[in-house]
Amino acid sequence: MDGPPGTDAEVPDWFRGLGVPGLVDLHVHFLPEPVQRKVWAYFDEAERTYGTAWPIHYRTSESQRVATLRDLGVVRFAPLVYPHKPGMAEWLIEWVAEFAARVPEAVPTATVYPEPTVSRYLEAALRSGTRCVKAHVQVGAYDPRDALLDPAWGMLADAGVPVVVHCGHGPLPGDYTGLPVFEEVLRRHPRLTLVLAHAGMPEISRALDLAERYPRVHLDTTMVGVGFTLGSNPLPPDWTARLVDLADRVVLGTDFPSIPYPYAEQLRAIADWAQAPGLGEPFLRAVLHDTGARLLAQGEHPGGT
Secondary structure, eight states, rough: OOOOOGGGGGGGHHHHHTOOOOEEEEEOOOOOOOHEEEEEHHTTTTTHHHOOOOTTTTTOOOHHHHHHHHTTTEEEEEEOOSSSSOHHHHHHHHHHHHHHHHHHTOOOEEEEETTTTHHHHHHHHHTTOOEEEHHHHHTTTOHHHEEEEEEEEHHHHHTTTTTEEEEEEOOSSOOOHHHHHHHHHHHHHHTOOOEEGGGGTOOOHHHHHHHHHOOOOOOOOOOTHHHHHTSOOOOOHHHHHHHHGGGGGGGOOBBSSOOSSSSHHHHHHHHHTSSTTHHHHHHHHHHIHEEEEEETTSSSSSSOO
């Protein structure tokens, strides 16, 4: 296969050379402007909170960020939103529905929070065509096992809509982070189409274990294997060997725009994994396009599997 892209400008020619029609990114963030500014302000304090600087590589206007994704060749993406307090989720779902309506590459998404209204607004979102859901256990600081969320997990399992869940300890542990906590949800809802954000970092081996035990568990590549995280979150020695049996359950995710490096760096990491025996170009095509396209298509018909 041709060498991976050295710059963002080289990305489209690289994936087209692999026979990939376009990138499908399941882990992108677009937020209402006031919320986006607060998120970036938090990252500006990363040296104090995380112990390392986190310069936002794509700190541009919303329209410029959409244009950047188009230039990169992203043909479909999930604009993920997430609340950090009660009463926020429904408003975010309404906002992202409007965003997806005016950006053809974006699919409608939703989010959840343990509150009495969660079943009502999630059901409404699914009926209106939500194709992906984000649950951010760390930022939301909630217990995913909360009884208020149980009907929501069941609803999502029945609908077959993928749920991108940030439940790992990275970049900082929370009261309810850790893959064993979310595995309790999976035991109750084993049919949940789960995408472990950041491959469960730093518990990457545990994330692989979950994917091996539950056939609907996927891993996204967000910030996995890039220079920024390898020092604190090294890949397990058997990472690529175990990916061989999970090749169709690894999906492209990047955390665009709030990443401290170019988009191409994530693609280089994935291309490096593909050099391992048993992976190769079929693995790249699945990660870059096919698996994400399949997952997002599962949400096209509410109630489908």
